[in-house]
Amino acid sequence: MLDAIADSLAINSYAIIDNFLSDEEAMDCLAVLRENKEDGNFKKAGIGTLGMHQIDKSIRGDEIKWLDNNNLSPASQVYMDQVESMMRFFNRTLFLSLKDFECHFAHYPSGTFYKRHLDLLKLSDHRKLSFVFYLNPDWKEGDGGELLLYLQENGTERTVVVNPLLGRLVVFRSEILEHEVALANKSRYSITGWMLDQYKGTTFL
Numbered sequence: 001m002l003d004a005i006a007d008s009l010a011i012n013s014y015a016i017i018d019n020f021l022s023d024e025e026a027m028d029c030l031a032v033l034r035e036n037k038e039d040g041n042f043k044k045a046g047i048g049t050l051g052m053h054q055i056d057k058s059i060r061g062d063e064i065k066w067l068d069n070n071n072l073s074p075a076s077q078v079y080m081d082q083v084e085s086m087m088r089f090f091n092r093t094l095f096l097s098l099k100d101f102e103c104h105f106a107h108y109p110s111g112t113f114y115k116r117h118l119d120l121l122k123l124s125d126h127r128k129l130s131f132v133f134y135l136n137p138d139w140k141e142g143d144g145g146e147l148l149l150y151l152q153e154n155g156t157e158r159t160v161v162v163n164p165l166l167g168r169l170v171v172f173r174s175e176i177l178e179h180e181v182a183l184a185n186k187s188r189y190s191i192t193g194w195m196l197d198q199y200k201g202t203t204f205l
């Protein structure tokens with residue numbers, strides 16, 4: 001499984017992998033996300049421009065909760081362990097020097113989206129790979145919330161549409177791949193993360 005992701009990342013700058021965790025493990029992650037929501041732990045996500053933190057619903061309408069490495073539920077731990085082995089694998093096969101990663105739960109309420117953007121917020125950012133794990137067991141055509149990846153190929157742009165299906169992981173290069181979350185017509189759940197080329201400090205937005 002990891003070989004295929006590494007090949008696709010090297011060639012296409014993105015990779016999609018289904019069943020990154022079993023459906024049961026993914027549902028356990030969704031349950032943890034929901035508990036966090038019920039406990040009021042989610043906050044409206046912001047956008048960082050020139051070091052400022054702003055909330056702008058015309059750009060992004062999701063709400064998020066960062067995962068705290070020192071206080072992980074068993075289900076989140078299973079996910080983080082898989083991500084950690086994937087990161088080590090990338091370091092070996094793609095000659096990267098990824099040091100650390102950070103993740104947040106995300107909820108896009110019906111009617112929200114995240115306009116086309118690049119995940120590198122500023123030049124000093126250390127995000128190398130973005131990865132999103134989807135937690136929508138009943139997703140169907142018409143629910144919206146697809147991830148659109150804008151690939152540049154020989155001077156032309158190609159759009160890849162990724163449906164946010166339970167257990168699916170998408171990984172892409174943070175520095176070059178512009179992307180957007182299409183309008184969600186239903187609540188859309190995921191865990192978004194970034195692999196960094198330095199140890200994470202307190203840069204949480």
Ligand SMILES: O=C(O)CCC(=O)C(=O)O
Nearest residue numbers: 114119132147181190192
């Ligand atoms: O949820 C997704 O599919 C992508 C989210 C995203 O682009 C982000 O949080 O930066």
Ligand SMILES: [Fe+2]
Nearest residue numbers: 117118119179
């Ligand atoms: Fe993004």
